[in-house]
Amino acid sequence: MRDIIVAGNWKMNKDHLLTVDFCVSLALDLQKRRTDGLKVIVAAPYPFLDAARGAFGDSVGMVAAQDVSAHTEGAYTGEVSAYMLASLQIPYSIIGHSERRQYHHENGEEIRQKLIRLLENERIPILCIGETLKEREEGLTNKVLETQLQEALKDIALEDGRELYIAYEPVWAIGTGKTATADQAQEAHAFIRGWLKGGYGAEIAQNIHLLYGGSMKPQNIAELIAQPDIDGGLIGGASLIYEDFLAMIDTAIIQAKTE
Ligand code: PEP
Numbered sequence: 001m002r003d004i005i006v007a008g009n010w011k012m013n014k015d016h017l018l019t020v021d022f023c024v025s026l027a028l029d030l031q032k033r034r035t036d037g038l039k040v041i042v043a044a045p046y047p048f049l050d051a052a053r054g055a056f057g058d059s060v061g062m063v064a065a066q067d068v069s070a071h072t073e074g075a076y077t078g079e080v081s082a083y084m085l086a087s088l089q090i091p092y093s094i095i096g097h098s099e100r101r102q103y104h105h106e107n108g109e110e111i112r113q114k115l116i117r118l119l120e121n122e123r124i125p126i127l128c129i130g131e132t133l134k135e136r137e138e139g140l141t142n143k144v145l146e147t148q149l150q151e152a153l154k155d156i157a158l159e160d161g162r163e164l165y166i167a168y169e170p171v172w173a174i175g176t177g178k179t180a181t182a183d184q185a186q187e188a189h190a191f192i193r194g195w196l197k198g199g200y201g202a203e204i205a206q207n208i209h210l211l212y213g214g215s216m217k218p219q220n221i222a223e224l225i226a227q228p229d230i231d232g233g234l235i236g237g238a239s240l241i242y243e244d245f246l247a248m249i250d251t252a253i254i255q256a257k258t259e
């Protein structure tokens with residue numbers, strides 16, 4: 001049985017005090033709730049990861065980095081390694097986000113190297129994949145997903161699948177207010193799980209958490225996470241607003257109980 005994941009991607013927003021304030025409040029609110037089967041993750045900016053982790057304390061709130069270096073260590077000014085994340089006990093890192101693919105020209109091999117570095121350090125990659133609007137309109141969605149999966153996971157062995165999350169994030173839905181319909185999202189997630197089954201076998205494919213990302217908000221999360229292959233969300237804009245993030249957690253708690 002997979003958990004329901006509510007993960008916020010804060011991008012380059014908030015400061016130290018706002019981060020601590022948000023995570024302390026969330027820890028208190030989470031402690032008041034039944035959170036079995038639920039994982040809450042906040043991908044805060046690098047400088048605040050340790051503070052966020054400390055603020056979450058023993059609650060079910062966990063912290064993710066928004067990216068990681070493809071290199072192990074050395075003369076890579078400005079980079080942060082997976083080993084450094086491990087030394088701070090940061091359990092997750094997003095990789096392959098479309099903003100990094102687009103603005104930082106990250107390619108499939110670089111993303112694969114990042115994934116390897118994270119697995120070597122027993123960190124869980126949250127691998128983002130997704131098509132542009134043009135690709136969807138040209139009927140290329142599955143082809144794009146397949147290529148991005150092949151590139152990132154080439155020659156990657158998985159133990160049981162729990163060590164990898166994949167976020168399906170259609171680029172046309174990120175930060176645009178346009179959300180994939182529940183049917184469109186489920187179709188893409190089913191394709192991804194089918195591809196994983198072909199490569200890794202049914203058991204491992206069933207254990208990999210698949211998240212939807214793209215303008216998820218309190219008004220649409222219920223329908224999306226009710227889909228059989230959608231195990232939660234990677235949420236950008238709406239994760240910055242405390243009340244919205246908590247409302248989405250509450251919806252996820254209901255979903256976790258009904259599973
Ligand atoms: C994201 O950037 O991962 C994301 C899903 O953003 P938003 O929710 O704002 O579309």
